[in-house]
Amino acid sequence: MEEEEFYQFLADQPQGVEVLRRQGSRVEFATYTELKELKPIKVEKIKVKPPESFLKPIKIGSFLIVSPAMKTLTINPGMAFGTGLHPSTQVSLLLIEEFFKRGWSAIDVGCGSGILALALKKLSARKVLAIDIDEKAVEECEKNASFNRLKITCLRAKPEDIKESFDFLVANLELSIFKREMDHIKPLFKKLAVFSGIYGKEELEEFFGLLTDLKVVKIKRRKGWYGVVVKR
Numbered sequence: 144m145e146e147e148e149f150y151q152f153l154a155d156q157p158q159g160v161e162v163l164r165r166q167g168s169r170v171e172f173a174t175y176t177e178l179k180e181l182k183p184i185k186v187e188k189i190k191v192k193p194p195e196s197f198l199k200p201i202k203i204g205s206f207l208i209v210s211p212a213m214k215t216l217t218i219n220p221g222m223a224f225g226t227g228l229h230p231s232t233q234v235s236l237l238l239i240e241e242f243f244k245r246g247w248s249a250i251d252v253g254c255g256s257g258i259l260a261l262a263l264k265k266l267s268a269r270k271v272l273a274i275d276i277d278e279k280a281v282e283e284c285e286k287n288a289s290f291n292r293l294k295i296t297c298l299r300a301k302p303e304d305i306k307e308s309f310d311f312l313v314a315n316l317e318l319s320i321f322k323r324e325m326d327h328i329k330p331l332f333k334k335l336a337v338f339s340g341i342y343g344k345e346e347l348e349e350f351f352g353l354l355t356d357l358k359v360v361k362i363k364r365r366k367g368w369y370g371v372v373v374k375r
């Protein structure tokens with residue numbers, strides 16, 4: 144088939160054909176129906192899993208095209224900590240993804256933008272409470288919940304103000320805050336907790352001293368920032 148004729152043939156396919164790569168006379172394409180005209184075709188392997196490249200987000204102008212396998216979070220670059228760029232937020236997200244179980248209730252202590260609370264809701268949390276002492280953060284958290292059309296509760300509060308206990312807790316704070324607040328944070332979860340925002344080995348050692356009766360399940364490090372998963 145001549146090149147022009149070949150492309151016309153591809154364009155005429157009712158289900159559409161996607162040209163993936165062109166290299167000289169070699170054309171690699173994906174089709175979702177059998178192309179009888181191209182017989183004999185030897186099918187050596189059928190890939191059910193899409194190639195990694197299909198999962199990469201594509202930015203075209205102001206459009207961001209993502210695969211349904213991705214969980215998207217829309218975060219307003221506003222006045223609160225939690226854009227997703229900081230390693231302590233990234234460690235928290237990775238540990239949430241690994242340990243959180245759908246249907247659990249959850250609390251995010253020091254929610255900032257609400258990024259972790261929203262991630263928990265995306266992972267099918269039954270209910271999520273996001274608290275922060277900063278009023279601006281609570282406003283941003285509410286805005287981001289609305290951008291993502293996710294129902295969570297954002298509240299201006301300290302851990303000691305909360306009288307309820309949740310299956311899962313996440314807190315991306317700082318060592319100095321953990322030292323002040325740990326006694327109020329501990330009663331807020333029943334099963335698992337992710338603590339993040341601990342920088343360097345020395346801080347980690349000090350942090351372990353605050354855990355007393357809790358069991359460490361996993362430690363994760365990213366660019367010097369540690370995340371710790373504990374259970375009762």
Ligand SMILES: C[S@@+](CC[C@H](N)C(=O)[O-])C[C@H]1O[C@@H](n2cnc3c(N)ncnc32)[C@H](O)[C@@H]1O
Pocket residue numbers: 223224225226227229231232235252253254255256257258259274275276277280300301302315316320324340
């Ligand atoms: C490092 S930011 C984390 C933001 C977001 N959760 C993230 O992971 O990117 C810590 C947040 O904790 C809040 N915070 C500090 N002390 C707090 C306290 N005692 N109780 C609740 N929130 C607190 C700060 O206002 C800030 O928004």
